[in-house]
Amino acid sequence: MDPIAFGIVAACLLLAALFVVTSKNLVHAVLWLALTLATTAVLFVLLQAPFLAGIQILLYTGGVITLMLFGVMLTRRHERVFIENETAPRRRVPALLAASVLFGVIASATYRTPGLPAGPGRTVPADEIGRSFLGEHLLAFEVLSVLLLIAMIGAIVLARKADFGKEQSRVIPVRGEKAT
């Protein structure tokens, strides 16, 4: 892995991430997140994981970002409040402190861990990953698919609950009451 390429990618990544958490406009923040995720995909390419890079682009940059944007739009009732992605000023200092302390701890742990030389490096072909899903990690794979199904149903139920209730009481008279 080329250190210069890594440096550029890392700088972009961190910068974009910082904009995600500091941007005042929520839509902007989502777009910065998209950039972060795309840069991560580049990083994956550098790490010889092209399959993952593809997934990252497809799922994250495509799916999640679209979802997020929909979320922002759907919850935007009072535009000014919701588009503005304010960070409460009195929270910034403790948040910064906590984040730095945590980073310090992890960084020191990383440096104390002796010698982590670069690996041999190998481009893992997609079919190897696919076989692994249907082979040694079959159970986890199946469980994950069930989880996704549950998440889907749960999201529908949660988001549509209120509407269901209204419609029902509107359409079906309860215990012979007159329909309203």
Next chain:
Amino acid sequence: MIFGLPPLTWALIALFAPAAAALVIGVVAPLRKQGKPAAYLAVGVAALSLFAAIALLVRQLGAPGQVLVATTRWLPSSGQTLAEIGVRLDGISVPMLLVVTLVAACVQVFSLGYMADEPPPAFGRYFGYHSLFIFSMNTLVLAPNVLQLFAGWELVGLTSYLLIGFYWQKPSAARAAVKAFWTTKLADMGFVAGVVLLFVATGGFGWTAPSDPKLHMWIGLGLFLAVMGKSAQFPLHVWLPDAMEGPTPVSALLHAATMVAAGVYLIVRANPLFQAVEVRELMTWLGAFTALFAATIAVVQTDIKKVLAYSTCSQLGYMVSALGAGSLMGGYFHLTTHAAFKALLFLGAGSVIHAVHSNELGDMGYLWPKMKVTALTFIVGALALAGVPGLAGFFSKDLILEALYEKQLWGPLGMLMAAAFLTAFYMGRVVFLAFFGKRTKKTERAHESGPTMVAPLILLAAVAASAGYFGKSLAKMYGTAYHFHLGAVGGVATALGLGGLLLAYLVYGKGSVPESSFAFLAPVGRLARSGAVDKLYLFGFQKVALGLAGAIGWFDRYVVDGLINLLGWATIMGGRRVRKLQTGNVSDYVYAVIAGAVVLATWGILR
């Protein structure tokens, strides 16, 4: 032979027929509510038990020394049997069985007339209790070991409670029932302690004396405490006079003839356990004192049943004293004769009460012409109790006094002699006041009781008159010799008894000696009537026990509860503080997670 069944079968019939009757009467409500059918069932079963007892006695007389024990395992635990349950037929249990069933049958027949005015459900209930009592008493009498005896002991205590409180609507009856129960239960603590100690000492519940003299003494004392409660020995006699709140036939059966005698029976039955010197001395002196003490109180009672109740205390004192002096035969003989004539006296008193509707001697009077049979049988009983030669009490009492004389126990002997004089006096007083006193409105309306009441009186009078002559066979069954001979002691006692009767005649019959000439004895009378022992208990209970309970209650309320409350208060306060941690603000939780992660990571690094 008409008694063809094996003896064990007879014993089981005597035991379980009443139990079955009690169960049927208790469970089949229509039978009980109708009254009469339940009564006939109970009487029939009592008669069956009596028949079984007679069969067993005939067999026992045929071979006096034989002992038949049939037991089955009870309380099996990890391979070994803790105790056994069953029947023991020998020269002690069989005569007692006859006494119990005979008196019970008489009393039940008598009750048919006496209780006839009761509403049918109460009438049925009454006979159910009686059947239960016969079962309980037979369990006690036939017990092959102390544990089963204890079970029967408690069962008769229960039936005693139920029957004393039979008129439970009356507050005094309910109180008397509770008092009897509590007093005897208190004493039964001694029984429990004794049984447990016995098991510790011998590993069983038989009545062989343990080798350790100290344990032997404590076992004896514990069991004797129970005897004091059950057989109404001073100072635990207080429940017996109050127990007269029950129906009179109940008093005759339970509180004169059989149940109160269970204590004496226990001493005879488990005699080796009472052989420690200290226990025997206590028995001798306490019995004699009770005999004298109760007799003095009996003299001043105006309630005919109370007179008889204190007389029962007194006579039980005789028995206990005799057993303490080592005369088993004397105690046991007196137990059987006393059962006969005291049951007779109580039933006679019941007949009188039924006629005049009052317990008070003052309401009775010239009943002799109205109730000749009752009067005659009552007089037979009174003379038997007074120790008039030829009647039952004369022989058994003489045996007791002789035994004390032989052992040279002068103190107890003197007290018993005095008691003998007083016994004759108070019985004479009752007879003269009740049957030969002045005419009153109530006595004019009185009339002889019905045949179901008179027949038992006649039967018991015959027994009371003749029981003394069975001493020889009783002794033979018991395994000792018995020859009657009238010695100096017997002569003095007889003279004292006759003197007591004469004095009673002079004071209450002829009236030549006015009652007021005993005015110098008034303080004694007042003391006796005042129920000093009761007051002592009341004081002990109110001041000592309640005070102690109050102190313990204070400690519990303020110290123990205080600690608990403090703990609760601290928890609540702590909870109030700690709940502030839950701000409901997401970022605070995140901070907590970060802090945890930092701590764990740091620990991991520095480790």
Next chain:
Amino acid sequence: MSLQPLLLLSAALFCVGIYGVVSRRNAVGILLSVELMMNAVNINLVGFAHYHASHVGQVFAVFSIALTVAEVVVGLALVILLSRARKDIAVDSAEALRG
């Protein structure tokens, strides 16, 4: 090049995400920050996979991405629900759990 810079990058990204989670008031903003953190985790997984020349790390990165998607879906549904119920998705106004 050693693995350590990659790990440091991942840690930095994670801490930025943390900062966002704690400092944001807007629920959608918090979700965005959580995405950052998950991303940091994925980078770690892929980095170690590269270091070991193994496919397992990548497999788990895929699992992680799928989980993230599920999380985002449910999270957004909750945010929508919250906005309906309270007309407001600022998380510090939702403190009904306060003790």
